[in-house]
Amino acid sequence: MTQSDLQPAFLRFERWTRQRGDDKPRRLKSDVTGLTPWCGEDLDMIFAPLDGRHPDAPVGEYDRLIELYHIPGQFVGERERSVTHSLGHQLGENGLETLWMHFLVKIPTTASQPNMEEGWLKWGFVMTWQPKPARSQQPSAGAAVKPDYSVTLIAFQPPLESIEALVGFILSPTWTHVNADPYVLVDVALSSWYQRVDRLAWDVTHLVRTDEKHLFQRAKMLQSANSKSSFLHFSSLDLHGIHTSAKNAIYLVEALDAILRAVDRVLSAHKELLPDSTNKWRTENRIWDNTHRLLRYRSELFHSTRLRIVSSHERIKNTVDLAFHLNTAQDSRINIINSRSVRIISIVGMVFIPFSAISSIFGTQFFSVVDEYHMNINGDFYILWIVAVPITIMIVGLWWASENYNFGFSITLSSLFGLWSKPRRGGSISGDDLG
DSSP states (O other): OOHHHHSOOOOOEEEEEEOTTOSSOEEEEEOGGGOOSOOSOSEEEEEESOSSOOTTSOTTHHHHHHHHTTOOHHHHHHHHTTOOSEEEEEEOGGGOEEEEEEEEEEOOOOTTSOOOTTOEEEEEEEEEEEEOOOOSSOOOTTOOOOOOEEEEEEEESOOHHHHHHHHHHHHSTTTTHHHHOTHHHHHHHHHHHHHHHHHHHHHHHHHHHHHHHHHHHHHHHHHHOOSHHHHHHTOOOOHHHHHHHHHHHHHHHHHHHHHHHHHHHHHHHHHTTOSOTTOTTSHHHHHHHHHHHHHHHHHHHHHHHHHHHHHHHHHHHHHHHHHHHHHHHHHHHHHHHHHHHHHHHHHHHHHHHHHHHHHHHHTSTTEEEOSSSOEEEOGGGHHHHHHHHHHHHHHHHHHHHHHHTSSOOSSOHHHHTTSOOOOOTTOOOOHHHHO
């Protein structure tokens, strides 16, 4: 008895199978021991947990699934290396063909919930098909052999839209189209994936629209504000929210670019499956042609959604620029309001400076009061002017020299007071200084 037999099953599967002549498909739930490969069904669909070796799963359980359904090692390695997007097509023995895809998209978040545990939506798609054994009745000479495939699909943790679409397909009367063209299931998967991605794209667009609305409201408030208290009332700007919206748009553009590449590759691979290009009116050729047209249509839908997201990305870039200018305008308006107070103080100072200067002069020891009507001036009064006038001239000269660089001082008067300084002559500003 192996170790996997001793441990309870971890991977649980839901299986849908259907054979021609059945009124409805058969549905069963089991673990990996209940799965059987190539059971002769026309269509075999299996819904499984996310692909990969889970640490809590019994040893060898996932490997058993790989062996049963000939899952390519490339598909297994992609999950182990955390490959985000992929599409592969491989030919096997006895006409067996395998197509696999990995899907990934970032679920949009907001500034209030930036660390969502389920922030990424990912799932895997593996489809294998091979021709059914030839019938005993031989076709007539010159007649083309009608393709008839047995198809198996394994969907690893598909989204709800994909589950509903795939189950709806196996329940529909046209489910037998997959035996003539297995890419019908690929179209169903892409169609359901488009529904989810398009819904996420609208969510991102709504978040961008909300950020724009808040900024426009802020711009109106800035125009109507006329006091410092009004500016302080809405001084906080949600830059984190704007950054989150921009990040959501970038992630979604990446996902759409990846799926568009996958759709283009599917279209190229699907061309190789055309049974008989000389007769477009055969049933299997009409199925192939309709499937190919639908795949092209999916590509156009994804392109349309991508254009919307690119537009949202450009809008959020404009929003970032607008937010920067609003902050600059707000700071400028506050500085203007503050400068009014400084100007009032300066005017008051200019009025009282002459009185202060005169009072200081008459308050020195060079003046003495003889009586209430007379005042004596000391004979050394000229010393006050001999000292004050040169010092005043020297200070004014230093200031003028520092502003006009006539004397090439390396340390300016402004820098001594910690205000601001200009670059030296011949100097340059490096990139590190700007950073």
